[in-house]
Amino acid sequence: xxxxxxxxxxxxxxxxxxxxxxxxxxxxxxxxxxxxxxxxxxxxxxxxxxxxxxxxxxxxxxxxxxxxxxxxxxxxxxxxxxxxxxxxxxxxxxxxxxxxxxxxxxxxxxxxxxxxxxxxxxxxxxxxxxxxxxxxxxxxxxxxxxxxxxxxxxxxxxxxxxxxxxxxxxxxxxxxxxxxxxxxxxxxxxxxxxxxxxxxxxxxxxxxxxxxxxxxxxxxxxxxxxxxxxxxxxxxxxxxxxxxxxxxxxxxxxxxxxxxxxxxxxxxxxxxxxxxxxxxxxxxxxxxxxxxxxxxxxxxxxxxxxxxxxxxxx
Amino acid sequence: xxxxxxxxxxxxxxxxxxxxxxxxxxxxxxxxxxxxxxxxxxxxxxxxxxxxxxxxxxxxxxxxxxxxxxxxxxxxxxxxxxxxxxxxxxxxxxxxxxxxxxxxxxxxxxxxxxxxxxxxxxxxxxxxxxxxxxxxxxxxxxxxxxxxxxxxxxxxxxxxxxxxxxxxxxxxxxxxxxxxxxxxxxxxxxxxxxxxxxxxxxxxxxxxxxxxxxxxxxxxxxxxxxxxxxxxxxxxxxxxxxxxxxxxxxxxxxxxxxxxxxxxxxxxxxxxxxxxxxxxxxxxxxxxxxxxxxxxxxxxxxxxxxxxxxxxxx
Numbered sequence: 036x037x038x039x040x041x042x043x044x045x046x047x048x049x050x051x052x053x054x055x056x057x058x059x060x061x062x063x064x065x066x067x068x069x070x071x072x073x074x075x076x077x078x079x080x081x082x083x084x085x086x087x088x089x090x091x092x093x094x095x096x097x098x099x100x101x102x103x104x105x106x107x108x109x110x111x112x113x114x115x116x117x118x119x120x121x122x123x124x125x126x127x128x129x130x131x132x133x134x135x136x137x138x139x140x141x142x143x144x145x146x147x148x149x150x151x152x153x154x155x156x157x158x159x160x161x162x163x164x165x166x167x168x169x170x171x172x173x174x175x176x177x178x179x180x181x182x183x184x185x186x187x188x189x190x191x192x193x194x195x196x197x198x199x200x201x202x203x204x205x206x207x208x209x210x211x212x213x214x215x216x217x218x219x220x221x222x223x224x225x226x227x228x229x230x231x232x233x234x235x236x237x238x239x240x241x242x243x244x245x246x247x248x249x250x251x252x253x254x255x256x257x258x259x260x261x262x263x264x265x266x267x268x269x270x271x272x273x274x275x276x277x278x279x280x281x282x283x284x285x286x287x288x289x290x291x292x293x294x295x296x297x298x299x300x301x302x303x304x305x306x307x308x309x310x311x312x313x314x315x316x317x318x319x320x321x322x323x324x325x326x327x328x329x330x331x332x333x334x335x336x337x338x339x340x341x342x343x344x345x346x347x348x349x
Numbered sequence: 350x351x352x353x354x355x356x357x358x359x360x361x362x363x364x365x366x367x368x369x370x371x372x373x374x375x376x377x378x379x380x381x382x383x384x385x386x387x388x389x390x391x392x393x394x395x396x397x398x399x400x401x402x403x404x405x406x407x408x409x410x411x412x413x414x415x416x417x418x419x420x421x422x423x424x425x426x427x428x429x430x431x432x433x434x435x436x437x438x439x440x441x442x443x444x445x446x447x448x449x450x451x452x453x454x455x456x457x458x459x460x461x462x463x464x465x466x467x468x469x470x471x472x473x474x475x476x477x478x479x480x481x482x483x484x485x486x487x488x489x490x491x492x493x494x495x496x497x498x499x500x501x502x503x504x505x506x507x508x509x510x511x512x513x514x515x516x517x518x519x520x521x522x523x524x525x526x527x528x529x530x531x532x533x534x535x536x537x538x539x540x541x542x543x544x545x546x547x548x549x550x551x552x553x554x555x556x557x558x559x560x561x562x563x564x565x566x567x568x569x570x571x572x573x574x575x576x577x578x579x580x581x582x583x584x585x586x587x588x589x590x591x592x593x594x595x596x597x598x599x600x601x602x603x604x605x606x607x608x609x610x611x612x613x614x615x616x617x618x619x620x621x622x623x624x625x626x627x628x629x630x631x632x633x634x635x636x637x638x639x640x641x642x643x644x645x646x647x648x649x650x651x652x653x654x655x656x657x658x659x660x661x662x663x
Contacts, residue, residue, distance in 0.1 A: 195634045200597065201514050202516055212634075291502070
């Protein structure tokens, strides 16, 4: 059976023709015409679907269902986008509009949630029913799969794990609150922490690595820490403590099988995962008496949203 | 139809004969023989059931199902208690053991979770599908109902909202971590905060109220704050900020319809609820664009566990 997964982003819309096992037969993308009326954007998506099936020598009659991941607040039950930050979507009945073009069952979800479902079905969470995916990027995105299903909150407004508090009254967050996890454990936060440390320790190896890369990035402190630089290690240790703190809150609430970490920072691999795992083992509620929660790297990268959109249909 | 709800506590075991609408026909309790072998405790529970149905002139053949709330980690799928802190239960197949005495469908759950289900079905959460119950007592208990069902985590080890972090590296918590919500927003924490404030402000009205009651309690600072005492107001305002902080984290993750507050502190009523509501409105993610979350007082008090145990059966 053939499904189409659509990953709508502020810059581009990616689509894939995929089967129920997550095998990808065709993949294409178009630029997001973000300022256009929603009907024009939906038309672009329908055209993308046609072009995907044609590449495989099929027609839209061969499609069993279409899934879409959308960056915003989504009511998956009514098929309406409440609002999307980066695109001109507000109260958009996208499922109804899309089915004017291609009339097959169509499912929608928030992009971070959908990507989590993709990891659970087809990625590093395969075989587990209870999976949390944490994306450490510009912000922190979280997707929460409970008993094989997305936990999205009322009208899709939940699963905003980046905005749980970890330090009351702490760093200001873009959401208007202070002390959110995102304000301490996103890549953006790590870069800020690294810059502050460089100012205090101009002799740190971090300076060298930042000069080589031409900027301070999420890698700078890790590169220095791996070479045993004291200031670099201090930044990384504090950062890992911040990341683990939010993960432990999620573990205590959801007690999943596995927490998957994605986003640019996850490229630090085992160095990062092992250190987080140790803190999760030590500080999660109930210690060894409670079931162990694994910390692993997410696998699907850029395809997570597209594959997760397919998983929405299954 | 008749159901029996059992609320197992470290001190007593409460039972009720209840119908599907939550009408209670009989209510009894026995002392928990906490040090006995589990088979003796289960026998006591079965005897309690017999005594409940006899009071109404029925037999155990009239019981449709039995539900039990248990203080510990519960595997509701296998019917086995992983462990219970206050009772001599470890790896106890309580459902199997109970059905040796009364062979009807029997359901078990963690006591805090079950009490939340009771509030959602029969109490202040009636009519809502997504309900969080927060009990501010010696610790903080949380029960989370998503789409009408308990969210318990793997092997019942989730929904430990008292142990989400709100201040990394902060006050030590009984769980071994620092900065847990429970360490700031439980009644125990409020009493500690009140005592500290009294030491600094020996002229505060809090001193008078503590003397009248013969001790510092969860009420002391509220009594003073209501009479406009500056130090009392400072304690209450800080405490409300702590309570709201943890609630906002829960709102951002679950976006429920309503958060119900129970436990001794909830007797502060509207004074407390309105102030928490204001912070939740202001600081929850997405502000007014996201669905509003109500903050209300829980209703069922001591019957929540027993009625929730019945709700497990429905």
